[in-house]
Amino acid sequence: MIPEPVRSCDAPPAAVGNRLIVDDLQFTLKRSLRRRTLQITVERSGELVLSSPPDVEESRLEAFVLEKRFWIYTKLAEKEQLRRCVPSKEYVDGEGFLYLGRSYRLRLVDGQCVPVKLLHGRFLLRRDWVAEGRNHLIQWYSNRAKEWLWNKAQEYLTRMEVKPAGIKVQDLGYRWGSCGKGDWLYFHWKTILLPAHIAEYVVVHELAHLHQPHHTPEFWQRVERAMPDFERRKIWWCLTLT
Ligand SMILES: [Zn+2]
Incomplete structure (x- = not known):
């Protein structure tokens, strides 16, 4: 409810x-x-x-x-979410890190061949790379985001009659996503921290921009046709503000 x-x-x-x-x-x-x-x-x-x-x-x-109230809440939620998603971390044992809306505890480990892994519900970070912990986590999130968001997009391509050139995941400042030249889609790496059904909404939102760059009534109709319960997802997302 x-x-x-x-x-x-x-x-x-x-x-x-x-x-x-x-x-x-x-x-x-x-x-x-x-x-x-x-x-x-x-x-x-x-x-x-x-x-x-x-x-x-x-x-x-x-x-x-x-x-405009809905738009205002969305904007406020975006800023708040982005600010809160990655509070300054210490990279110590037991600290929680988000992934698709759930928090996983960190464990420092020795002798693992990659800097970061998510295994059996734990983030494993190599102890000797803790000083660079933030960069390694961001790298892990970015790789995961690229794969997850691209797979999610595939489920909508036919239905939405779009053909994005591909996706790029990077730091987009205060935006979750954007649609660039040559039909490339851009997503903030933090998108992968959102609950899955909200991240999915971000994907559908950007795909709809391939037809319509602005938030016109036609744009929202496209979003709704692809994702009939999008309002609920948007509202849920806004409520995370409080
Ligand atoms: Zn938009």
Whole structure:
């Protein structure tokens, strides 16, 4: 069961000075004579900024925020997830590391031919490579991500009528995935830390971009046709924020 997101109260929006509060979302309000349209931006820090022409009424601002609320939660969740996925690690025995949504304990070992292995529910890291532990783990995640995401994509190619050139896994900063020139798909290596059904949604999302670069209604229809329960996955993903 997925709990309903809690609306804190039904209070009207409160615009105090340059702040606008709608339920649990707080915006810095920037009114400018040069602006013609409303726009929301999510800063790297997670701060929300609402830019508006000077004379737009509060009720219109609130309606706009509510309309975009899902997108805002998604953006916030992305930033939060990416920040939290790999907190600074010490690479000591017993420390937990995520893989496809589950946490596996680390064990330092001697005399293993590769730096990192996942074996019988444990991450095994060579003791003499601990100083480079982070790089070795990232390398392991990247290799695993490439294989897993590519296999997952194969299940959707016919259905979605797409032919990606291939996939590349790297550090994409604050994005899970993107669609590049020549129909190459890019994924953040951290995608492989997400629960499998959420990582699968990230794959379908990027595949749909091969048809449609922007998040238009047609884009979402394509996602829905390929993955009818995508909303549930997206919502689940957003709820991991709290
Ligand atoms: Zn997208």
